[in-house]
Amino acid sequence: MxxxxxxxxxxxxxxxxxxxxxxxxxxxxxxxxxxxxxxxxxxxxxxxxxxxxxxxxxxxxxxxxxxxxxxxxxxxxxxxxxSDYTPNMAILVSHEDATLHELISLQRIGELNCRIPCILSNHDKLRSIAEFYDIPFHYLPITDAGKRAQEMKIEAILKEAKIDLVVLARYMQILTPEFCTPRFGKIINIHHGFLPAFQGAKPYHQAFRRGVKLIGATAHYVTAELDQGPIIEQDVIRVSHQHSVRQLINLGRDVERRVLARAVKLHLEHRILIHKQKTIIF
Missing domain, CATH: 3.30.70.260 (ACT domain)
Structure with missing residues (x-):
């Protein structure tokens, strides 16, 4: 037994x-x-x-x-x-699918002890992935009604599905304080955290122009202050001038999916204590 x-x-x-x-x-x-x-x-x-x-x-x-x-x-x-409780995890996505595939695959083979009752997105691009895995997909674009109106729809879905953890798997929207604050310690984001000088939609293009020697990623809890939440997991890989933009993007995706998966696993295994602005992980 x-x-x-x-x-x-x-x-x-x-x-x-x-x-x-x-x-x-x-x-x-x-x-x-x-x-x-x-x-x-x-x-x-x-x-x-x-x-x-x-x-x-x-x-x-x-x-x-x-x-x-x-x-x-x-x-x-x-x-x-x-240990006999299985948390419910919602995944929020936009365009990128690497981290989404990683989370679903690990959940399917039992590496992540959770259910995935829903995938939510502000774009319709990744619907086919959700349908392939038979996971309900919710397309919630940001309309003229504004971001907060969209978030209220997200909140209703999360409540209905009894969600314990929200994972931002390259969800390219900034969440409002009204959404983040009540869920402190319950939302995990993945960020190209070792490229802090490169803001905007194309950080790897900027990294290529600057000739960086390391690229990496940071998984952290989400707070009202953008990308400033307690850090859960980080990793880096070495690169050189010989790597093209496409290669940097592919390498970056790889480290992002691994870092996010490790962070989610630590959370689901109840190993993390938040202390001030940092995490204590056992």
């Missing part, structure tokens, strides 16, 4: 005895600890604990209520995710 696990994330003011208190809690509730990681930064303590609840003698609600008592004693913020 496959184990059912509970993954707890916790952040609290640092002091002695936290690990002992948490371990004691799991022992008291007869939950075997499968893995435990912790980290301290300044005066803040961070922890991830995974316990086997396959034979839990009480309800999950009761376990959580008991843990809340410990959390209050520690002045802790915490969350829990169960």
């Amino acid at each position: 496959k184990k059912i696990t509970a993954s707890f994330l916790l952040a609290c003011p640092d002091k002695t005895g936290i690990v002992a208190k948490i371990a004691g809690f799991f022992h008291l509730h007869d939950v075997n600890i499968l893995s435990s990681q912790n980290y301290s930064e300044g005066n803040t303590f961070f922890m991830r604990v995974v316990g086997d609840i396959s034979h839990l003698a009480e309800s999950r609600e009761s376990l959580e209520q008991s843990f809340q008592v410990i959390a209050q004693q520690l002045d802790a913020q915490w969350s829990v995710q169960y």
Whole structure:
């Protein structure tokens, strides 16, 4: 029988005895600890604990209520995710399909533990991909009514589908604060993050003209401030003057899809704590 696990994330003011208190809690509730990681930064303590609840003698609600008592004693913020829960993930796209294919493929082979109930786009170009995988596709162009009107339609679809995570897979629209703020820590974006000097629609063309030696990508949580959210994952590859614009674009797509997939996997596995403007990842 496959184990059912509970993954707890916790952040609290640092002091002695936290690990002992948490371990004691799991022992008291007869939950075997499968893995435990912790980290301290300044005066803040961070922890991830995974316990086997396959034979839990009480309800999950009761376990959580008991843990809340410990959390209050520690002045802790915490969350829990169960391994038998499958999150719902929505993907927002525009024209590019590489990251979309990567996410769907990894989900189909079980590398990403999620459902994909919907794909949303401000263009109709990628509809055929959604139809091939039998995923509902929602074409939501930005009309004269404006961006916020379009976002409200997106929000309605996300609510109906009970979406836990929104992934911007090269979605080429800036989201409004009204959309981002209530979903802090629930939206992941991929950005050509190692080309910060090159703004606009053709960063790789600009990189080619400047003769860059590294190109890369950054996956981050979305905030109201453009491309300034907490970083989850990054990677780079070396390039030279011998690479053409087309080669730079292809290499860039490759690193973008890999970085985004890794970031999404970390989130779905409940490994990320957001602390101020950064992430703590276990």
